[in-house]
Amino acid sequence: MDDVLKKLKEILLEEDRKTQEKITQKVDDLQSNIDELRNENLKPVIEKTVRTELKESKDALIEAIYPLIGKLIRKFVQVEFEKLSENVDKQLDRTFSVQNIKKQLIALWEGISHKDLIIKELIPPVVEEVFVIDQESGILHGKYSHNNTIDQDVIAGMLTAIKSFIEDAFQQKTGSLDMIEYGTFKIMIQNSYKFYLTAIVSGSVNTKYKTQLLDYLELFAEQNLTQSLDNLSETDISEKLKTYFDQFNATNK
């Protein structure tokens, strides 16, 4: 009975079966065409559109990813600080070592905290650049540089502009800008009447180092810049700066 029904079904639905096979084949063909089109034609178009969109909406993109980057940077800084803190703690844990007792005595002698001394040793401060700059015009009279960064004449001009801007903004007749902090750099300013000296320092700077450096900048000015700067060439001042600040860096290593 089953066989008879099966035979009957085959006879009656023959046409439908053939149609179904044709449709399936067509769908498969269409699918393969779409895949081909997507790979060959659409991919470059999509890539180009995305690239153009990124280029034209740079600000919007930055706006969107800025919080994310901020979080990443914050995380990175946090991890680095944790590492530094761990190192300091390790050093402090060795409380009973002879070396540590010696360090505590040095810290006491230098008038800084034990922790500050250890940080100073882990990230020693280095005077990277020193500039002698005309107080009014911002013209550079002499320079000492560890690295060749961007144009020092322009740096001197910009520092003078920043200094003037802040001093004008606060309308301070007697006060002046003494320090600018930028990332891990500290820009220290020692003012004089006709000129000012600027030292750019990297590393960990504690109060004692800062005072020491400002005193040294003053000493340099007293010993070398008392005569009119017009009588000194930029090369002369730069050579003197090199002698003084190479020595300063070596002493504070």
Place this chain on the structure above:
Amino acid sequence: MQQISKKVILVGNFGVGKTSLVRRFVHQTFSDEYLTTLGVRIDKKVVNLANITVNMILWDVAGEVSQTKVPASYYLGSHGVIYVFDLQRPSSFENITSDIDFIRSKLPNAPICVIGNKKDLLSDAELNSIQQNLSVKASYFTSAKTGENVEAMFEMIAKQMTE
């Protein structure tokens, strides 16, 4: 050859083309953000004259000339001034006499170079008409767009500052 550094300040109304003139002259410039943040941007160009090399430190100042918003200290110690106005915009040179007087009061000894910019947008007849009606004689008519007279103007102020 002897080398000296000189500070040159560029002043003039907003949009007269000061930054474009510097850009045309210096070729390599630092970020424009300084101009919007601090109201000044510093650039440098070395000009070789016959017997001296002049290290020109250019202070491109934003804002009106006598405006109190521009820190007075930006003028301090300037060895030369370039006053720029827009030849196409009369409002940019209607106060030229008082502006020059103000600059003179700040910098009595500095040479002042008066520049009419955007020359490329005017015909010779229009240029003559402006020239005749100007209360202060312009040193040069320049075009930051084509570069016409830009080098010559900066060279002239370099010479004047070394005299």
